[in-house]
Amino acid sequence: MITTFEPVEPVAAPGFTPERTLAILDIACRAVGLDHTGAQLLRHHTNAVYRLVSAPVVVKIDRPHQGATAVDVVALVRWLRARQVSVVGLASVRQPMEIDGCVVTFWQYLPQYREIIAPDLAEPLSMLHSLRTRPPQWLPARHLAGTFTRIARSIAASRILTPEHRALLRAERARLAARAAEVTFVLPPGLIHGDAHHRNMLWDNETDRAVLCDWESVAYGHPEWDLVTLEVHCRRFAHPAVEYEKFCHAYGFDIRTWSGYPWLRDLRELRMITTNAYKSAPGTPCAREVLRRIDALRAGTASRWNIL
Structure with missing residues (x-):
């Protein structure tokens, strides 16, 4: 079940744009008590990925799922980690949430010191x-x-x-x-x-x-x-x-x-x-x-x- 925090105001910007996702980031971070000031945009294509500078957290904003059932990746990742599958960890905030049709999740930031092969x-x-x-x-x-x-x-x-x-x-x-x-x-x-x-x-x-x-x-x-x-x-x-x-x-x-x-x-x-x-x-x-x-x-x- 995807949690929606109230009140969630619709974001007016049409399309999956940085303007829209930045507004969603603001709402999402305020809902869980995180500061998004100065957040770094890492990627904006399949989804939007922001790295917070105030905490070791990465925020992912998925494209709107347009009425299709969205997979609860938070529950899935918790289930996988309990079975020792190597997956990135979740940030310790209540999640996921849905804002303006986009699922938002919070993840542990892992600094990368070498390339994946x-x-x-x-x-x-x-x-x-x-x-x-x-x-x-x-x-x-x-x-x-x-x-x-x-x-x-x-x-x-x-x-x-x-x-x-x-x-x-x-x-x-x-x-x-x-x-x-x-x-x-x-x-x-x-x-x-x-x-x-x-x-x-x-x-x-x-x-x-x-x-x-x-x-x-x-x-x-x-x-x-x-x-x-x-x-x-x-x-x-x-x-x-x-x-x-x-x-x-x-x-x-x-x-x-x-x-x-x-x-x-x-x-x-x-x-x-x-x-x-x-x-x-x-x-x-x-x-x-x-x-x-x-x-x-x-x-x-x-x-x-x-x-x-």
Whole structure:
């Protein structure tokens, strides 16, 4: 159950903008007795992430969930930590809360003194994927079907796509949907992170281990989705190949050896392209990068991507 603190005044700024999220940050911090003065904006894309300077706390503001049921990530993270899964800790305030349609959560700030590399994800993902009991709260359970639905909605709602772009992306979605029944997954289904890559992992210096963060895409599904997500990030964003090889050795499975890999790889990349097409404003660097990826998809070239 998501807690809403009263009174919560609607924030007038339309869209998911820094102006809107800064106003939400103000309301949220006052509700739990934190000072947001001088807060540093760390990221503003999939969600808004602010680091407080008054306390070792990071505040995350999710995009509005537009009527869909939101996963209670606070309850989930508490459940995972009780089972020794390596996840970032929560700040000691009452949470989560919902303000102006956006879920707000508070997390421990972990200063980063070294970069995350692919092998760091092996142990936390293995621990997550090995869980055989379900957490008590609701989680999405039709992950692949939901992926095709989200791709279609992102194509329709994007403000940067031309009719030709939409036709190309819809044709690629149809191609992949037509082959879905042919794919046989080999790993036991269960709890998946949903967006497992370097930037959704932090290094905890106190425990000297990597911890998972950013749970907006968590679901019940096929672990192959998490594994192909990391493979796509390593390949498209030009991480050293040896790092992904080390991940595969530590995790115990190389997604590239699985017969369904080309299909799931293409589906994951299409999801990334269309999601960013939906999130990007016209004329921005993000929009130009998305359109460049679409041009490469049309040409069938294996281009390197720039991180958004």
